[in-house]
Amino acid sequence: MYYQTICQMKKQLAQLDKWLDAAEAFAKTKSFEPDRFVDLRLAPDQFPFARQVQGACDTAKLCASRLTGKDAPTQADSEKTLAELHARVQSVIKYLDGFSEKDFAGAATRVISQPRWEGKVMSGADYFMEHAVPNFFFHLTHAYAILRHNGVDIGKRDYLGALSLRAP
């Protein structure tokens, strides 16, 4: 289910890309600078919108990279505009497009490490379930919530995207 989850993250990032358009449209109706969204935050000691977008992007990118052992491109976290955030999101979607199900063979038993874990490690299975998936949705939903809190016209359908509904 690792590959299927990466596909779902890709879908959610494509939705996030549309929220950026909605933010820009809202700013235009209210005649303020759309890039003002980049620095908005829900609490003074929380990450701003740009960092939430970067966090969602990085969590998806590093999840795919760490579970497969493939290198991920480093990115500078220097985005200051909605256009640059669009580019960041698109670059990660493109990176994730390069994976297929077979890349994730053996992912569960890979040994995952991070500098902040001070020498300790997690199995791929634990890292995926306890760290990557919750963190991805944490940053994605905070990005959504910051826009929603500030009046952008998005709703649950824009969060979920199209569902694979079919006739019974």
Add this chain to the structure above:
Amino acid sequence: MYYQTICQMKKQLAQLDKWLDAAEAFAKTKSFEPDRFVDLRLAPDQFPFARQVQGACDTAKLCASRLTGKDAPTQADSEKTLAELHARVQSVIKYLDGFSEKDFAGAATRVISQPRWEGKVMSGADYFMEHAVPNFFFHLTHAYAILRHNGVDIGKRDYLGALSLRAP
């Protein structure tokens, strides 16, 4: 991975239960009524805190129920206090405790329907990935964000909970 995800949802709900304690502690330091949190929201046309908690609880409960074909208890969505929200969260954790891995055999190919889907259906696999998991984290993170926005002293570690870190 269905059962493992239900276990992760249970872990996240236990973290949510601790955020309720943190909200109560913060209210006491500021000398306001802790139950005031129940009605707070990030936008006037978004669900308030209580409904976000109910949403996280219901999404986890119904995910387990629908993927296994086991009945879920109905709940009234009548919580008006943090104590009642504690009870709601605990009741769902207890419900999820009743599942084991074998209950989820065949989950991927179950036919899932909901009244709001107007007669259409989803496979268990699609429902899980496109609907249940994203919705669970949506409501969970909104509950977190509402508290965080209003000054409650919680952080990313309170969101993730303990990680299965081990020596290399």
